[in-house]
Amino acid sequence: MEVVVGETSATDRTVEIPLSHLSVELGHLYMEELVDGSVDLPAYFGRIATWTGPDQLADLARVPRSRLRASTCVLVDDYAAAPLGPDVVVPRLIAAARCAGLTIDYIARESGCAAPMDGAAALAGPRPAASLADLVEGLIVADPAAGFNGNRPPVHENGWLCNGVRSPAGGARQAMRAPVAWQPPVENRAHRHSIFLDVEIWREQGAGRRWSCPFLATVWQLLRLGQLRVLGRPAATPVGIDPDDLPATWAQFPTIAQLPGHAAPFTAYRTLSVLDGRFLPVEHAVRMTLGQVAVDPIVAEQTLRRAGRENVPLPAELPDRVGHVFLGG
Amino acid sequence: MADERAEGAIPPAGVAHDGSRVLVGEVRTGLLAQSRALTEPEATAVVALRPGSQVRVSARPVPHCVSPDLTLGVHCPVPSASGARRDGLGTVLSRASVTSGRLVQASTHVRIVLGGARPAGRRRPWAYHLAHPGTIEVGGRLSADDLADGFLLTETGDGPGTTLDLGAVCGRLLDQVQESPILDQKPPFRARRTRFRFALLPCGHPAVGESAWSSGSAAADTTSGRSPASGHVCRIGFVVADETVRTLRIHGSGLDLVSIVGLCEDLALHDWLLTTVQHVVAGSRVRAGGGGRLPSQLTPVIDHLLHVWMPGARIGEELLPVWTGLEQRLGFSRQWESLVGWIRDQLALSLLASLGDGAR
Numbered sequence: 001m002e003v004v005v006g007e008t009s010a011t012d013r014t015v016e017i018p019l020s021h022l023s024v025e026l027g028h029l030y031m032e033e034l035v036d037g038s039v040d041l042p043a044y045f046g047r048i049a050t051w052t053g054p055d056q057l058a059d060l061a062r063v064p065r066s067r068l069r070a071s072t073c074v075l076v077d078d079y080a081a082a083p084l085g086p087d088v089v090v091p092r093l094i095a096a097a098r099c100a101g102l103t104i105d106y107i108a109r110e111s112g113c114a115a116p117m118d119g120a121a122a123l124a125g126p127r128p129a130a131s132l133a134d135l136v137e138g139l140i141v142a143d144p145a146a147g148f149n150g151n152r153p154p155v156h157e158n159g160w161l162c163n164g165v166r167s168p169a170g171g172a173r174q175a176m177r178a179p180v181a182w183q184p185p186v187e188n189r190a191h192r193h194s195i196f197l198d199v200e201i202w203r204e205q206g207a208g209r210r211w212s213c214p215f216l217a218t219v220w221q222l223l224r225l226g227q228l229r230v231l232g233r234p235a236a237t238p239v240g241i242d243p244d245d246l247p248a249t250w251a252q253f254p255t256i257a258q259l260p261g262h263a264a265p266f267t268a269y270r271t272l273s274v275l276d277g278r279f280l281p282v283e284h285a286v287r288m289t290l291g292q293v294a295v296d297p298i299v300a301e302q303t304l305r306r307a308g309r310e311n312v313p314l315p316a317e318l319p320d321r322v323g324h325v326f327l328g329g
Numbered sequence: 330m331a332d333e334r335a336e337g338a339i340p341p342a343g344v345a346h347d348g349s350r351v352l353v354g355e356v357r358t359g360l361l362a363q364s365r366a367l368t369e370p371e372a373t374a375v376v377a378l379r380p381g382s383q384v385r386v387s388a389r390p391v392p393h394c395v396s397p398d399l400t401l402g403v404h405c406p407v408p409s410a411s412g413a414r415r416d417g418l419g420t421v422l423s424r425a426s427v428t429s430g431r432l433v434q435a436s437t438h439v440r441i442v443l444g445g446a447r448p449a450g451r452r453r454p455w456a457y458h459l460a461h462p463g464t465i466e467v468g469g470r471l472s473a474d475d476l477a478d479g480f481l482l483t484e485t486g487d488g489p490g491t492t493l494d495l496g497a498v499c500g501r502l503l504d505q506v507q508e509s510p511i512l513d514q515k516p517p518f519r520a521r522r523t524r525f526r527f528a529l530l531p532c533g534h535p536a537v538g539e540s541a542w543s544s545g546s547a548a549a550d551t552t553s554g555r556s557p558a559s560g561h562v563c564r565i566g567f568v569v570a571d572e573t574v575r576t577l578r579i580h581g582s583g584l585d586l587v588s589i590v591g592l593c594e595d596l597a598l599h600d601w602l603l604t605t606v607q608h609v610v611a612g613s614r615v616r617a618g619g620g621g622r623l624p625s626q627l628t629p630v631i632d633h634l635l636h637v638w639m640p641g642a643r644i645g646e647e648l649l650p651v652w653t654g655l656e657q658r659l660g661f662s663r664q665w666e667s668l669v670g671w672i673r674d675q676l677a678l679s680l681l682a683s684l685g686d687g688a689r
Contacts, residue, residue: 013383126370126377126384135381141400141420143455149405150421151494153501188404189452230381291456294400294420296382300460317456 014232014298018265020069021061021312023224024052025273026102031077034089041096048274049100051325060272060323062313069264073106075220078250079114079211086253087246094243094259105263106238112255113219114211117230132235132255133211135228136219137201141294143188159209162198163288164188199285214285218293221286221322223256226267226303227295238266269307269314270321277326287319349473352529352586353408353480354438355499356594358601359522362507364515366430366633369394375433375509376425390639395426399502400462402455406492407441407467408479417441419458419465423498425506428598429637435503436597437495438590441465441476463586465493477528481568481576496524517629520605525597527577529589532563560584560647567655575600579651588645596652599640599661606630606668613675623679627672635672638665 027048033039052072058065074093076086090107097104113132129135142154145165164187168180187194202209222228228235239254247253256266275283300316307314315321361367367375372394373384382397400420407417421439428434440463458464479492503522560583568576577593613624640662641652656662 126374127380127382129380138379138381141402141459144402144404144418146404146416147491148403149490149492149494150401150403151490151497154401189454191451231383235381291454292459294459294462297398297462316460317454318459319454319456 014229014296014302015234016302016306017226017234017237017267019226019303019306020071020264020266020268021063021270022057022068022070023266023268023271024057024070024072025224025271025275026052026072026074026097026104028075028273028275028279029077031081031083034092035083041092042099045097045100045102047327049102051274051327052102052272057272061270063311069268071105071264071266071268072103073108073224073256073266074104075217076107076109076250079110079213079216082111082250085246085248086250087248090246090257091243103261104259105261106256106258106266108220108223108256109250109253110213110216110220111250112236113216113223115251115255117235129230129235132219132223132228133202133209133216135230135235136215136222136293139293139295140289141292143292145186145188159200159202159204160198161201161289161292162196163291164190164194164196166196166198197284197288199289201289214282215289217282217286218289221271221290222293222295222318224267224271225269225318225321227299227318229296229299269303269312270323272323272325274325274327277328280326283324283326287322290322291317291319293318349443349531351441351443351473351476351531352438352527352589353441353477353495354436354527354590354593355495356434356436356525356527356597357496357499357503357522358432358434358525358597359503359507360516360518360520360605360633361427361431361433361512362514362516363512364517367427367511368430371511372427372430375427375506375511378425378505387643390642391429391637393426393428393643396424398422398424398462400459401498402458403465403493407465407471407476408483408492409471409475410478410482411475413469413471413475415467415469415471417465417467417493418452420462421465421493421495421498422463423502425502426594427506431633432598432601432637433503433506434594434598435499435506436590436594437499437502438586439463439465439493439495440586441467443467443471443473443476473530477530477578481526481528481578496526499524517633518609518626521573521608523573523575523597523601523604525575525577525593525600527579527589527593529579529581529584529586532561532580532582562648562651565651565654567659572604584647585645588648592644592648592651595641595644596655599638599665602634602638603661603665603668606634606665606672610668610671623675627675631672631676635669638669 027044029039054065054068057070058068061068061070076089093107094104115131117129117131129138140161142161143163148154164185167185168183185194185196187196199214200212201215202211223236236255238256238258241254241257241259243259258266273283295318304314304316369386369392372392373386376394376396377384378396378399384397385395387393400422402420404418405416406414409415419439421437423435423437425433425435442464560581562579562581562584564580566578570576575597577596579589609626609630613626641649644652
């Protein structure tokens with residue numbers, strides 16, 4: 001006789017969420033550009049449309065065009081300052097995209113990644129995450145430098161993350177001794193030569209933390225990849241909005257808003273971001289940071305298993321699920 | 330102690346496809362720095378070590394809360410008894426737990442993959458290692474026994490060294506839990522921490538360095554009637570290295586690594602109980618005999634520890650033979666019963682004495 005005993009509270013409960021094949025980000029603009037009107041929005045979306053045809057997307061998602069589930073999204077840059085509210089920005093984006101033949105399915109706000117969480121994710125638990133950014137910071141497992149054996153706590157440079165060993169502090173000189181000779185930084189995974197990258201994650205400012213743009217962009221990628229959970233539940237879920245009844249401030253706008261229509265799920269196996277070339281340094285930082293985030297292994301396994309069932313080739317490594325198109329000037 | 334045999338690097342059939350895998354780990358056990366037993370919500374809060382992550386709570390047979398697994402990246406030589414320097418890269422996993430609101434444990438483990446095809450050279454992307462948490466890949470030849478001997482027989486966590494230091498990782502985690510602001514830092518009595526190091530190796534190796542630990546070893550053959558695929562333990566060796574250090578070496582195949590870690594945590598917990606109660610009883614015996622009064626040191630033991638003894642309650646069926654084997658050879662439970670019996674006798678004597686006092 002076999003006796004099986006279990007307690008539901010003793011096992012992790014991790015919710016599966018719907019997944020598209022591809023989440024397509026239709027550009028990114030700074031708030032100033034929306035305010036001063038320096039960007040010809042229909043032309044801007046027109047250039048993006050060239051790169052997001054169904055054949056191109058199916059190819060990137062590695063599925064036949066007939067099976068492709070792809071959703072589109074835009075992230076509004078409202079974290080630093082937001083002189084214009086959703087009631088102005090959202091209709092403008094929707095109309096300009098429509099001129100280029102594009103449909104925006106989801107609009108998210110960058111400040112939502114740094115704000116206190118809402119909905120089910122706010123459920124406290126013993127140690128609540130203050131924000132999505134806080135949640136993701138807790139998942140960082142730094143790439144160890146050669147020689148790190150665990151006998152000391154990992155070096156935690158406040159608010160910075162890098163891909164190797166930093167150059168010794170330049171001004172450091174011991175009393176009565178000559179200045180220490182300069183040593184180059186080293187990339188952990190250098191291919192003959194180093195491309196060392198050191199990224200500011202946050203800085204203390206006033207009462208709290210000011211999260212960096214590349215780090216919030218990393219949170220954004222993780223949300224799109226459906227890898228974030230709070231106590232096993234999705235950390236953020238899209239909330240339907242009525243484009244004819246939009247709030248005047250971003251604080252009243254959902255973290256991820258779903259526009260009316262028959263959109264494929266927001267979260268996806270892979271992401272594609274079509275951006276201006278000037279965002280390359282930001283996205284380099286995003287890829288490096290993503291490569292040092294350890295998501296819940298149960299979530300990681302669920303995603304890989306589902307991809308396998310759907311015959312979707314999917315790399316286990318998160319940075320390899322993220323694709324970019326950088327547009328020239 | 331060098332393992333000269335070449336077959337050490339060749340995995341036996343059915344164990345691994347690309348190289349030997351050795352699970353190594355350490356469990357540290359102590360008394361929570363708190364004057365009374367924690368309630369379940371308090372215990373949960375103490376081990377909620379990462380925002381947004383779940384704490385696993387079970388109520389039976391004794392309340393038990395386990396933190397989420399914490400991941401740490403390492404890139405350093407792995408242990409070796411022969412002194413071979415073989416670099417490993419990957420992550421180790423740690424977790425902390427509170428049992429019965431009283432006992433605290435930190436445990437750290439890693440699966441070390443030996444003889445991978447990849448030559449030492451350019452690293453894989455770090456994201457690859459994060460996608461395989463709790464695994465260190467080692468480049469170059471190293472036998473499973475050389476690694477296990479190096480790990481089990483070398484003291485770590487005490488100072489500078491260059492090889493993988495699971496003891497330090499484990500010790501820092503235990504400190505972190507003990508320093509939780511929820512705790513009042515007033516344990517009911519003084520009890521020493523114990524260290525329990527373990528290694529799981531493939532079957533089929535005659536162990537090297539057997540003489541070093543055979544005195545305390547117990548063999549349990551459970552292969553009969555089971556196919557290796559369902560997981561089985563070939564042999565185990567348990568050594569009480571000194572007053573606070575124990576090592577367990579398991580040879581087995583097809584075993585679930587998470588269950589092995591759970592087994593070792595359970596063994597470490599019970600070994601700590603036995604060690605601690607034995608220590609208190611030994612101290613009391615010296616002073617006992619004073620007019621039938623209950624030695625004062627026994628009261629906290631009765632209050633806090635006696636009901637925690639539940640050997641093997643949380644471990645899988647395929648691993649029960651390990652407990653049974655250790656019981657047969659070492660008589661954990663017999664020793665415990667004898668200690669508990671002595672304490673109860675003292676309690677009865679003191680009751681009789683106080684009744685006598687009342688009658689006078």
